[in-house]
Amino acid sequence: MIEIWIVERRDDEKINPALFSVLTKEQYDYISSKQLMQDRYNSLLGTVLSRYVLENRFSCFYPIKRNADRKPYVDHFPGEINISHSNNTVVCAVNATGKIGVDIEEISEIDFAIITEFFSFNEQYMFHILSSKRKKQLLLYQLWTLKESFVKATGTGLGPILLSNIEFDLTGQPRLKFQQNNWKFHSGLLNETYCLSVCYSASKEEMISIHKISLNELAMYFLKDQTSYIG
Incomplete structure (x- = not known):
């Protein structure tokens, strides 16, 4: 099965800056290198969304890294993840046994x-x-x-x-x-x-499973009792 997870952020919906604190140094440096704040936010959401999916769906707790071509990968995970975003919509796709791009x-x-x-x-x-x-x-x-x-x-x-x-x-x-x-x-x-x-x-067509999760659900998963938000 191919899993696709989507988080959509409204224009007026704010991101808790504390989400940056759950990143590894490598993830933080990669996201901070982006020039536009919109791209930073989307890259942040792509990273925490991917981590949420890996932990909850595949019991994988290793950090997301990037190779020389900036493609994400996870040590000891037999498949691949991939991330894409456009405007305020962020997508994470997972193939548990092979390669993937979205x-x-x-x-x-x-x-x-x-x-x-x-x-x-x-x-x-x-x-x-x-x-x-x-x-x-x-x-x-x-x-x-x-x-x-x-x-x-x-x-x-x-x-x-x-x-x-x-x-x-x-x-x-x-x-x-x-x-x-x-x-x-x-x-x-x-x-x-x-x-x-x-x-x-894949050797044959796989079922595509599409899920949506809200920004608030992601924030609650990682930060639980933190509720202060900024734009």
Whole structure:
């Protein structure tokens, strides 16, 4: 089973700064290196959300670390975790026995011209035959998040890979074209506002289990009796 956990923070919802105190020094330094406060908050939530899932679902209490490519990993855990965030929504995906990558993007206005840079010829054809702007928009975000999730699952980063060289067949469950491997994919909409895709390694299709947890639940789990919040 592939587990996906989501925490959504309202614009007016405040984060308890004491949550930073539950981080390891390595986690704190990584989060503090981010320039924007929004990214710091989202990275913080991604880290504590991942820890919550590992502890409660897999009885794994080892700290989350990052390799040279900044991909998260956990010692003595046979699978992988991956984190993504967009705007105020943070996602953690877990594959208990293999590799995993997840990407979430808020659906917004975007210049369709980017398809020539990031889509293969066949994907561009799929895009151009669509009749409405909304359908084009959804296809663009679906393909983008699928490609990002694949790159994150492989752990190679975007450097050596051209996204236009990663081509998907979307007839039925999304799958990579021209590659024989054990990569599996799931893609869908979250509240009609976000597009979410996950890539994982497995010999067969796994059930996707999606859970939501509130910011308050996370704070209560880690801080229990602390209730002072700041923006």
